[in-house]
Amino acid sequence: MFSFKLGLKNLTRQKRRNALIIFVIAFAFFGYLFMDSVMDGMEEMSFDNIKNYDTGNVQVSYPEYWEDRDKLPLENLIYLNQDIEESIKNMDGVLGVSPELRFKANLNNGIDEVAVLGLGISIEQYNQVFATKNYVVEGSMFAPGESKAVIGVRLAELMDLKVNDYITLLVRTKEDTFNTIDVEIAGLVRAPNPMINNGIVFVPLDLAQQALNVGNGVSLFALKTVSGDEDTVTRALTDSFKNKDLDLKAYSWKESAETIIALSTAKKSGAGVIMSVVLLIGMLGIINNVILSALERTEEIGMMKALGMREWEIVFVFMVEATGIGVLGGLAGCLLGYAGVGWLVKYGWSLGYIGGDGSEYGIPILDRIYGTWNYPAFSFIFILGVIVALLSSILPAYWAAKKDPVKAIYHR
Amino acid sequence: MCSLDKYLKYKKESLMHLNLIKEEKQMALLELKKVKKIYQQGKIEVPALRGIDLTVEPGEFTTIFGPSGSGKTTLLNMIGCLDTPTEGEIRLNDKKVSDLSRKELAMTRRYNIGFVFQSYNLIPVLTAYENVEFAIRLIDHSSELQIKEKVLKMLAEVGLKGLESRRPNELSGGEKQRVAIARALVKEPKLILADEPTANLDSENAAGVVDIMRKMNKELNTTFIFSTHDPMVMKYANRYINLKDGMITADERRG
Numbered sequence: 001m002f003s004f005k006l007g008l009k010n011l012t013r014q015k016r017r018n019a020l021i022i023f024v025i026a027f028a029f030f031g032y033l034f035m036d037s038v039m040d041g042m043e044e045m046s047f048d049n050i051k052n053y054d055t056g057n058v059q060v061s062y063p064e065y066w067e068d069r070d071k072l073p074l075e076n077l078i079y080l081n082q083d084i085e086e087s088i089k090n091m092d093g094v095l096g097v098s099p100e101l102r103f104k105a106n107l108n109n110g111i112d113e114v115a116v117l118g119l120g121i122s123i124e125q126y127n128q129v130f131a132t133k134n135y136v137v138e139g140s141m142f143a144p145g146e147s148k149a150v151i152g153v154r155l156a157e158l159m160d161l162k163v164n165d166y167i168t169l170l171v172r173t174k175e176d177t178f179n180t181i182d183v184e185i186a187g188l189v190r191a192p193n194p195m196i197n198n199g200i201v202f203v204p205l206d207l208a209q210q211a212l213n214v215g216n217g218v219s220l221f222a223l224k225t226v227s228g229d230e231d232t233v234t235r236a237l238t239d240s241f242k243n244k245d246l247d248l249k250a251y252s253w254k255e256s257a258e259t260i261i262a263l264s265t266a267k268k269s270g271a272g273v274i275m276s277v278v279l280l281i282g283m284l285g286i287i288n289n290v291i292l293s294a295l296e297r298t299e300e301i302g303m304m305k306a307l308g309m310r311e312w313e314i315v316f317v318f319m320v321e322a323t324g325i326g327v328l329g330g331l332a333g334c335l336l337g338y339a340g341v342g343w344l345v346k347y348g349w350s351l352g353y354i355g356g357d358g359s360e361y362g363i364p365i366l367d368r369i370y371g372t373w374n375y376p377a378f379s380f381i382f383i384l385g386v387i388v389a390l391l392s393s394i395l396p397a398y399w400a401a402k403k404d405p406v407k408a409i410y411h412r
Numbered sequence: 413m414c415s416l417d418k419y420l421k422y423k424k425e426s427l428m429h430l431n432l433i434k435e436e437k438q439m440a441l442l443e444l445k446k447v448k449k450i451y452q453q454g455k456i457e458v459p460a461l462r463g464i465d466l467t468v469e470p471g472e473f474t475t476i477f478g479p480s481g482s483g484k485t486t487l488l489n490m491i492g493c494l495d496t497p498t499e500g501e502i503r504l505n506d507k508k509v510s511d512l513s514r515k516e517l518a519m520t521r522r523y524n525i526g527f528v529f530q531s532y533n534l535i536p537v538l539t540a541y542e543n544v545e546f547a548i549r550l551i552d553h554s555s556e557l558q559i560k561e562k563v564l565k566m567l568a569e570v571g572l573k574g575l576e577s578r579r580p581n582e583l584s585g586g587e588k589q590r591v592a593i594a595r596a597l598v599k600e601p602k603l604i605l606a607d608e609p610t611a612n613l614d615s616e617n618a619a620g621v622v623d624i625m626r627k628m629n630k631e632l633n634t635t636f637i638f639s640t641h642d643p644m645v646m647k648y649a650n651r652y653i654n655l656k657d658g659m660i661t662a663d664e665r666r667g
Contacts, residue, residue: 002545002546002549002550005542006535006537006538006546009537009538010537012537013536013537299531299533300533300535302533303527303529303533303535305494305518305521306492306494306521306527306529306533307521307522307527307546307547307550307595308518308519308520308521308522308523308525308550308551309518309522309550310515310518310519311514405494405495406489406494406495409494409529409533410485
């Protein structure tokens with residue numbers, strides 16, 4: 001295959017121009033791989049942060065409560081009884097069950113007041129489901145039986161509060177009368193989910209139930225399941241409730257994360273746009289290169305035609321050259337991408353560079369997005385890049401090969 | 413006539429009809445009949461050739477000379493199947509080539525014609541060896557070793573032994589033209605066309621290049637047709653065709 005050899009040798013011509021195109025393709029590939037890793041990482045972290053600090057893998061509530069859950073109602077609560085708890089706990093794949101009472105509250109530090117989400121929890125059960133305790137940065141989570149609270153670091157900064165300070169939570173009872181919960185701060189938490197840090201006050205479940213006058217009612221149960229078993233557990237629980245004539249229903253964490261999932265889907269479309277732009281950049285670079293090469297080598301093309309080469313044979317020479325550029329650009333891009341994604345996986349990309357934490361952008365990530373390795377993306381972009389390089393060279397190469405041999409030889 | 417003779421006569425006629433054997437009489441390698449070429453420049457018609465009649469026998473060493481614009485290059489392009497005439501007929505090796513398709517013309521050039529250009533037209537990224545190898549690879553699918561032997565032999569014939577691995581930018585003008593000649597000769601074509609092959613060379617190199625062409629013409633019986641202005645080059649030819657305003661004004665054979 002002498003034409004193949006010639007095509008490869010032609011890569012050594014116009015070194016600077018070829019290097020520039022290879023660099024542009026490599027940079028575009030790198031950009032795609034980096035963004036892909038950021039987006040995948042962001043998605044993975046968002047989902048983990050929702051599951052580990054907010055919803056658990058599965059939630060159980062009454063459907064009426066579920067529909068209004070954003071309004072934090074004190075209606076349609078689940079009244080604890082051993083049967084319900086046992087039937088949930090004993091379900092295959094369930095690792096922990098945390099009853100939660102969610103309520104609206106105003107946090108008062110004696111001077112200022114701010115609206116917060118109050119969360120009545122049974123600390124031992126909560127710790128089986130959520131990882132918040134690992135992120136206490138000052139003090140500790142309150143112990144069972146203690147009438148204390150835990151708040152987020154950002155909220156503490158905002159309200160100028162420290163561990164051992166006293167706070168007042170102003171709440172409305174089920175009957176719509178005002179009541180207060182006065183507690184000492186046991187600890188400050190700085191969890192990966194910014195929602196925890198910015199606007200939640202954890203208090204003991206019995207204290208919250210008493211203040212809200214809801215008896216032993218809870219808003220929902222948050223469940224930790226074996227990883228990947230969410231959907232199975234959700235279906236099994238719903239069936240089990242039906243069999244027991246309970247109106248309860250189980251909801252996978254995905255139903256609480258619809259906004260994030262929608263955002264993630266939109267970002268995937270964005271990735272498609274980025275990829276199209278990347279490929280367009282590569283395509284324009286290759287087309288430009290083939291046209292310039294053909295113009296520079298007009299006499300050579302004429303000589304090839306004089307030697308009796310057919311048009312497709314000349315096209316093949318240019319295609320090999322263009323594909324070579326695509327391969328080199330793709331390899332360089334994948335190497336750069338490997339380095340970039342490696343850095344992203346190890347050190348992460350600070351959201352501080354764009355100001356604030358993820359909650360300001362609707363992402364449940366605190367301060368640093370870590371990338372993920374998506375090896376198929378490397379192969380996909382490389383193969384697609386090479387195919388695009390090959391295909392985009394065909395038309396300009398045909399244009400070159402169709403030149404009139406006389407005009408080409410004498411460069412008229 | 414006995415039946416065996418009759419049978420042999422019948423057999424010979426059949427084979428001739430099928431073009432499997434040629435008539436004993438030597439055929440002309442090239443025949444041009446009333447060939448005209450008119451270029452269209454906007455609305456103006458510019459005649460480049462005005463009815464050329466020419467026959468070239470195998471093994472001839474022919475020069476076409478004439479002033480600039482007389483139609484030498486156009487005539488060589490027509491003969492070389494790089495261009496087609498506006499009118500008239502061209503037959504190469506008894507095959508009408510004046511109305512072949514682009515693909516057929518390419519195949520005719522590939523197997524039958526070698527070209528040598530004034531500006532060498534070598535591929536700069538290939539070595540002298542590879543430039544010659546390129547031409548033979550298009551038609552010869554022999555083993556690597558056989559091709560190597562042929563190419564090295566041809567380069568040695570044109571006096572480039574030892575320079576095989578040099579790239580064109582490492583060769584003198586004369587050496588480049590020798591590579592171009594080797595490239596044209598290596599596929600052993602019936603006809604070699606050279607358009608002012610010595611125009612870019614000094615007299616010493618020009619003489620060397622024409623010497624080689626003459627040597628190859630004698631040794632391989634390859635037909636050469638070349639255009640030139642150079643009287644020193646002309647003296648090597650055994651046939652002189654003078655072209656003026658697109659017409660042959662003189663056609664003379666010597667020696």
